[in-house]
Amino acid sequence: MIVRIMGEGQVQLDDAHFTELNKLDDELLREVEGGDEQGFRRTLNALLEAVRRLGAPLPDDSLEPSELILPSPGASLAEVREMLDDDGLIPGG
Numbered sequence: 329m330i331v332r333i334m335g336e337g338q339v340q341l342d343d344a345h346f347t348e349l350n351k352l353d354d355e356l357l358r359e360v361e362g363g364d365e366q367g368f369r370r371t372l373n374a375l376l377e378a379v380r381r382l383g384a385p386l387p388d389d390s391l392e393p394s395e396l397i398l399p400s401p402g403a404s405l406a407e408v409r410e411m412l413d414d415d416g417l418i419p420g421g
Contacts, residue, residue: 330386331379332394334403339383349378350418357416360409368405375417376401 329346332338352375359367376398386392398417399408411417 329395330392331383331396331398333376333379333398333400335400337388338386338390338392338394339379340386341379341383345378345382346418348382349375350416352378353416353418356408357412360405360412363405365405368408372399372403372408373401 329341329343330338331341352371356368356371356375358364359371379398396418397411399411408417413419
């Protein structure tokens with residue numbers, strides 16, 4: 329799956345990693361819904377770091393359709409709240 333981190337670029341991520349990512353996504357959803365700014369910031373950074381660690385970066389000049397778009401590390405709680413659906417940021421979580 330191609331994942332875009334807004335403001336950073338794209339990574340190719342194997343579907344096998346989504347169990348780990350969905351745990352972080354579920355935690356992030358609870359923190360956003362609860363307005364926990366500190367927890368939100370910690371978990372968003374952990375989620376993005378996991379995507380970077382587990383994924384293979386695509387070249388900067390490559391522009392593939394992204395199947396999943398994640399917020400930038402500096403995104404606010406309100407901005408991420410607008411991106412969420414019932415499953416969180418990652419569908420099927």
